[in-house]
Amino acid sequence: MSMMRDAEVDERPGSRVYESAIGEGPEVANRSWLAWKEEQLRVWDLLQLITPWPLLAISAAIYFLWVLPASGERFWAEGAAVLGLVAVSALWVLIGHTLPMKSRTLRPVPMAVYFVGLLALCVTLMTYSDIFLVFTIAGFFHAYLLKPWPVGVLGVLATSVALNGSPMRVWAQPTSETLAEFILIVAVQTAAIGAGILLTARSEPEERKREKLVERLEAALHENAGLHAQLVAQARESGAQDERQRLAREIHDTLGQGLAGIITQLQAAERSASVQGETQEHVARALRLARSSLTEARRSVQALAPQELGRAHLPDALRTLTERWSQDQGTSARVEVTGTREPLSPAIEVSLFRVAQEALTNVAKHARASRVGVTLSYTGTEVLLDVRDDGRGFAKVIGTGFGLTSMRQRIRGVGGHVEVQSAAGEGTSVSARVPAIAPGGTRAKDETDR
Numbered sequence: 080m081s082m083m084r085d086a087e088v089d090e091r092p093g094s095r096v097y098e099s100a101i102g103e104g105p106e107v108a109n110r111s112w113l114a115w116k117e118e119q120l121r122v123w124d125l126l127q128l129i130t131p132w133p134l135l136a137i138s139a140a141i142y143f144l145w146v147l148p149a150s151g152e153r154f155w156a157e158g159a160a161v162l163g164l165v166a167v168s169a170l171w172v173l174i175g176h177t178l179p180m181k182s183r184t185l186r187p188v189p190m191a192v193y194f195v196g197l198l199a200l201c202v203t204l205m206t207y208s209d210i211f212l213v214f215t216i217a218g219f220f221h222a223y224l225l226k227p228w229p230v231g232v233l234g235v236l237a238t239s240v241a242l243n244g245s246p247m248r249v250w251a252q253p254t255s256e257t258l259a260e261f262i263l264i265v266a267v268q269t270a271a272i273g274a275g276i277l278l279t280a281r282s283e284p285e286e287r288k289r290e291k292l293v294e295r296l297e298a299a300l301h302e303n304a305g306l307h308a309q310l311v312a313q314a315r316e317s318g319a320q321d322e323r324q325r326l327a328r329e330i331h332d333t334l335g336q337g338l339a340g341i342i343t344q345l346q347a348a349e350r351s352a353s354v355q356g357e358t359q360e361h362v363a364r365a366l367r368l369a370r371s372s373l374t375e376a377r378r379s380v381q382a383l384a385p386q387e388l389g390r391a392h393l394p395d396a397l398r399t400l401t402e403r404w405s406q407d408q409g410t411s412a413r414v415e416v417t418g419t420r421e422p423l424s425p426a427i428e429v430s431l432f433r434v435a436q437e438a439l440t441n442v443a444k445h446a447r448a449s450r451v452g453v454t455l456s457y458t459g460t461e462v463l464l465d466v467r468d469d470g471r472g473f474a475k476v477i478g479t480g481f482g483l484t485s486m487r488q489r490i491r492g493v494g495g496h497v498e499v500q501s502a503a504g505e506g507t508s509v510s511a512r513v514p515a516i517a518p519g520g521t522r523a524k525d526e527t528d529r
């Protein structure tokens with residue numbers, strides 16, 4: 080009982096193994112904060128990924144739908160050149176930024192080259208129309224991707240100069256006022272946006288520490304799950320071993336002693352053969368001991384594994400059992416195994432073997448069948464055993480006999496269930512379905528997939 084209570088404690092979330100390592104309360108709070116932070120980072124990454132595309136699309140749409148027609152220029156002169164620059168810009172953003180960012184292959188040097196090319200394209204487009212200032216704003220977002228952080232601040236400065244230093248705003252009529260305004264705007268933009276880059280750079284080591292912490296927490300969870308599975312398997316194996324030892328002690332204390340007493344009484348009867356009354360008394364005692372030992376034998380050996388499974392795996396043991404039954408009963412019997420064979424827990428194999436054994440015994444007693452089929456099916460997550468006969472069957476499954484009750488109890492004990500289907504004159508089918516649990520305590524299919 081104490082073993083079962085320990086297993087139940089370990090199955091609950093936040094078991095002692097995990098709580099002793101990191102503690103449940105701080106871990107939950109920290110994971111919640113990290114989840115929120117990770118969500119914020121995903122939003123920022125998404126903004127950096129998609130920002131240049133709508134900005135370029137808006138700039139190009141306004142230019143071709145409003146600016147170019149209002150200027151009176153012909154499309155095949157200025158418009159064709161701008162259209163070509165827009166196409167080159169889209170291709171440059173796709174190859175230099177979008178694809179590497181989606182594949183997480185951004186590198187400092189290629190990113191710096193991309194950024195310089197992006198600003199060059201923006202400045203070129205702004206020589207045709209100031210509306211492409213909208214597209215130039217993307218440079219502020221992409222400056223955050225430049226490493227190390229001083230290069231990012233320099234990128235913000237370059238973007239601000241390109242954005243505010245267009246020919247129509249500064250260099251067309253350079254005066255002290257326009258230059259002062261230009262320098263002030265560039266300084267404020269660089270300081271404001273560059274401060275964000277600096278703060279991001281300083282927080283990156285902390286973010287990396289938190290990411291490592293999350294990884295360690297996840298590893299601890301997986302390790303705890305693995306330890307729990309091992310503990311369950313060890314508890315099951317320990318229980319089976321204890322049961323074997325208990326049965327061995329019972330056999331020694333009951334059957335062994337009973338048989339020794341029988342031998343002693345028979346030897347005494349043999350020595351006192353000349354005395355009639357004394358001989359009968361010894362024989363009577365031996366008979367009582369034999370009956371008592373037989374009762375103990377029937378009680379004690381029910382939990383012992385079949386000898387067939389001690390020499391072979393379940394499919395071979397079923398074939399041996401069925402062939403022997405067929406020879407003894409003179410009834411045709413066939414065994415079929417489908418699916419990929421997988422190692423099963425001894426408790427599973429013993430339970431399925433006992434179901435087949437009991438089903439064949441019932442066929443011999445009641446069915447009057449001419450053919451019997453035994454099918455063992457491995458489906459990956461489950462193992463199915465079907466025993467079908469073409470005997471006389473019965474109209475209603477009573478289910479109160481010891482054989483059927485024992486079947487259901489055995490299979491229920493390993494997490495499965497048994498179905499019995501029959502109809503008068505149409506034979507009987509006994510089907511058992513159990514989980515495919517490997518000897519280590521996990522599902523055999525899951526272990527194979529990993």
